[in-house]
Amino acid sequence: MEAKAFCPAHITGFFKAHLEDPQRNLENLGSMGAGFSIKQGVTTRVKIDTKNDQQSNFCIIAKGYQSDKTDVSEYVLNEFLKLGEFSDKFFDIEHEILIPVGYGLGSSSAVALSLSYALDQALNTKLDKIKIGQIAHNAEVNCKTGLGDVLASYHGGFEIRVKAGAPGIGSVEKIITDKIVIMMICFSPISTNKFIKERLPQINGLGGKMVNKLLESKNYEHFQDMSLEFAKYVDVMTPRMQKLVDELSQKDIKCGIALFGETVFSMIPKEKENDVLEILQKYPEGSIIKSELDDQGARVLFN
Ligand SMILES: Nc1ncnc2c1ncn2[C@@H]1O[C@H](COP(=O)(O)OP(=O)(O)OP(=O)(O)O)[C@@H](O)[C@H]1O
Numbered sequence: 001m002e003a004k005a006f007c008p009a010h011i012t013g014f015f016k017a018h019l020e021d022p023q024r025n026l027e028n029l030g031s032m033g034a035g036f037s038i039k040q041g042v043t044t045r046v047k048i049d050t051k052n053d054q055q056s057n058f059c060i061i062a063k064g065y066q067s068d069k070t071d072v073s074e075y076v077l078n079e080f081l082k083l084g085e086f087s088d089k090f091f092d093i094e095h096e097i098l099i100p101v102g103y104g105l106g107s108s109s110a111v112a113l114s115l116s117y118a119l120d121q122a123l124n125t126k127l128d129k130i131k132i133g134q135i136a137h138n139a140e141v142n143c144k145t146g147l148g149d150v151l152a153s154y155h156g157g158f159e160i161r162v163k164a165g166a167p168g169i170g171s172v173e174k175i176i177t178d179k180i181v182i183m184m185i186c187f188s189p190i191s192t193n194k195f196i197k198e199r200l201p202q203i204n205g206l207g208g209k210m211v212n213k214l215l216e217s218k219n220y221e222h223f224q225d226m227s228l229e230f231a232k233y234v235d236v237m238t239p240r241m242q243k244l245v246d247e248l249s250q251k252d253i254k255c256g257i258a259l260f261g262e263t264v265f266s267m268i269p270k271e272k273e274n275d276v277l278e279i280l281q282k283y284p285e286g287s288i289i290k291s292e293l294d295d296q297g298a299r300v301l302f303n
């Protein structure tokens with residue numbers, strides 16, 4: 001039994017955290033906000049064999065970018081193990097992570113959601129898509145690696161998260177854009193886990209207002225302006241990011257900040273791609289990623 005699934009990386013430009021729920025249901029927690037899913041992401045392959053004399057019943061490896069922990073994947077696997085009698089099975093899990101980990105590209109949610117889809121397929125558990133999404137969302141929220149990324153990458157595209165929560169509870173409105181290119185530069189990681197644990201309570205005013213403003217304009221340039229304002233408000237803007245933002249703005253190029261990473265992104269019409277690239281290339285210490293929107297969202301791959 002073998003299966004493969006893909007989940008796009010997701011970038012949040014601003015958000016409002018929802019961490020209170022009287023019933024303490026993880027599905028009801030999450031965030032409102034806005035962001036977009038891109039073509040690159042995580043592909044997860046699951047192979048299920050009979051367990052022999054291995055000590056553990058699973059192994060998790062990453063190809064491509066590496067991560068320091070595997071707690072998100074383990075949470076997802078454990079939820080599936082509760083669904084049946086699988087004690088004689090060995091789970092061989094391989095994440096192919098083609099986006100850097102910890103830079104605000106939602107790698108942890110892409111790991112969780114691609115694994116959830118792949119396990120459902122490989123085990124033939126035939127869960128509702130919403131349930132598959134909820135398992136991944138709960139893993140993220142429980143491990144404090146994200147709040148709204150699973151909901152967003154479940155739907156794909158350029159989205160406004162108008163209601164917080166897991167798929168089935170939270171909801172998104174997609175913004176239709178002309179064909180755009182997304183250029184990004186990743187300088188250094190910021191731990192979302194640390195941010196959620198230590199800083200979140202101080203920052204909860206602006207994100208909700210921005211959601212309402214974006215619902216009116218539905219404009220990606222406006223989105224980027226608000227993302228910059230939000231990054232300053234939550235105090236993640238480094239001098240290096242500010243310098244780049246200023247340089248882009250001198251050339252009339254809009255950009256935003258990926259939360260949470262020292263990562264600047266620019267959503268632009270194709271004609272401006274080379275102008276942006278020229279500026280980004282002045283920063284050889286950063287990794288440049290070129291992408292486009294992924295409109296489909298997470299999915300099983302059948303090849
Ligand atoms: N199987 C896994 N693969 C990758 N990361 C994992 C995995 N399981 C847990 N993680 C945790 O997720 C962390 C990365 O999450 P973090 O939220 O900091 O960055 P991100 O998901 O890339 O971006 P974002 O800031 O958008 O959430 C890793 O440092 C690691 O601790």
Ligand SMILES: CC(C)(CO)[C@@H](O)C(=O)[O-]
Pocket residue numbers: 012014015030031033104106145146147148149192259260
């Ligand atoms: C908290 C967060 C910014 C981390 O990527 C994201 O999960 C979100 O928008 O909720």
